[in-house]
Amino acid sequence: MNRIIIIGGGIGGAATALALSRAGFEFVVYERAKELREVGAGIALWANATHILNKLGLLEEAKQVGYLTTNYQFNSQRGKELVNMAIDGFELPVIGIHRAELHQLLWRNVPSEKFILGETFERFERKNNQVHAYFVSGLSVEGNALIGADGLRSQVRAAILGNEPPTYRNFKTWRGLTDYIPNGYRPGYIQEFLGGGKGFGFMMLGRGKMYWYAAATAIKAQPDAAMGRKKELETMYQDWFPSILELITATDEANILTTDLYDRPPNQPWSQQNITLLGDAAHPMLPTMGQGACTALEDAYVVAKCLKEQSDPIASFQRYESLRFPRTKAIVEQSLQSGKMGELSNPLAVGLRNILMKVTGSAISSSFKSLHAYRA
Known part of the structure; x- marks a missing residue:
């Protein structure tokens, strides 16, 4: 195989580049941003x-x-504990990290x-088993295979599957x-608080940084409040x-x-001959299970492994997709389910959800464990 073209240099694209590099492949990453930053x-x-990092x-x-x-x-909005899961029982740690730190790593x-910046993918053509990729700048390159790791609104996806939003x-x-670092923070914890139609969570990252996130039901593209x-x-x-x-x-x-939250209903195929998709380009999901970047890392490792095991990119990509689809489909659906639980705004419904979470704590815990026990 002479060269693999990767479109998109975010976490998924960078992880794919590293996995391919470790596996001895020739590749180049084309990223539309002028500088690599998350x-x-x-x-x-x-x-x-x-x-995967290991x-x-x-x-x-x-x-x-x-x-x-x-x-x-998980807690009620006032801080009453609903579920507390120990997540350090695996042979590998759980790490809170800044996206930019992971990206740089x-x-x-x-x-x-291997990273060409400031190049926006426009279209492709196939000629004698080769993919020719064309960019807005006028650049054109060829390779044996192309991997679209260009995010939620992937141009590669649009080119092979149509521009379905x-x-x-x-x-x-x-x-x-x-x-x-607030007084109420418990070291080592990711703490989430659930209310009516909104939630809030915070966790420690490295270098003494505290990261927090909030979510609330909103109409599409709702502007910031005047204040x-x-x-x-x-x-x-x-x-709260x-x-x-x-x-x-x-x-x-x-x-x-x-940001507004989007996903896509899980559908196959996401590959077409010697072109495939990865991460959010293939299976965007809500962040409720915290698996977006994690599944992109898995994808990167698996696609490189499939290419190494099989010299024909068409067969490799079919294998990669068949390995990844069932898992990512389950996580997309679970993340959506979890999001729907967060949409409840009626105080009675919120109260019932919180009771349900308390009662089913061990079931929630074991479903989380099975998600994290997976080894690509």
Whole structure:
């Protein structure tokens, strides 16, 4: 195989580049941004993802720049514990890490000439088993195979499967980063608080950073309130667990990001001959199970393994998709289910949900465990 073209240099694309590099392949990553950088948000790398970092030889470095997480706790909006899951029972740790730190860790370990920045993919053609990729700038390149790791609104996906828009899931999220550590924080914990039609969570990342996230039901593309993002959040969460307001107040407005939440109903195929998709381009999911970046890491490792085991990219991509589809479908559906639980706004329904969570704590815990016990 002479060369693999990767479109998109985010976490999925960078992980694919590293996995292919470790497997001895020729590849180049084309990224439309002018510089490689990830947004200021945190992620939890569950054991299924730290397994991949371990396989790629990055686990020790990730532990140094991340924070070891031991428990995942769900609470009512005022802070009454509903479920408390120990998540440190695996042979691999759970790590809270800044997206940018993870991104750097991946691409620092790939030769920089393998990343071509400022190139936006436009279309492709197939000629004699080769894929020719064309970019907006006029650049054209050829390879034996092409992997689209270009996110939720993937141009590669549109080129092979048609431009079907993703599905808006009635939620808007805010994410913040601060050095402030509230009094109510329990070291090692991811703490989530669930109210009516909204929720809030926070966790420690490495380097003394606290990451928090909020979600609330909203109409699509709902603009910020006139009072500004920070004031709006302070108003929304004023009567919640005290640490929540402390965290919002301690965060600079410039460090509060907002996004609408989308996914896609899981469908096959996501490959076409010698072209395939990976991460959000293939199976975008809601962040409720915290598995978006984790499944992208799994994809990257599995696609490289399939290419190594089978020299024909068409057969490799079919194998990759058949291995990945059942797992990612289950997680997309579970994440959506979880999101629907968060949409409840009637106080009675919220009360019932909270009781249900308390009662079924061990079932919730074991479903989480099976998700994280998976080893790609």
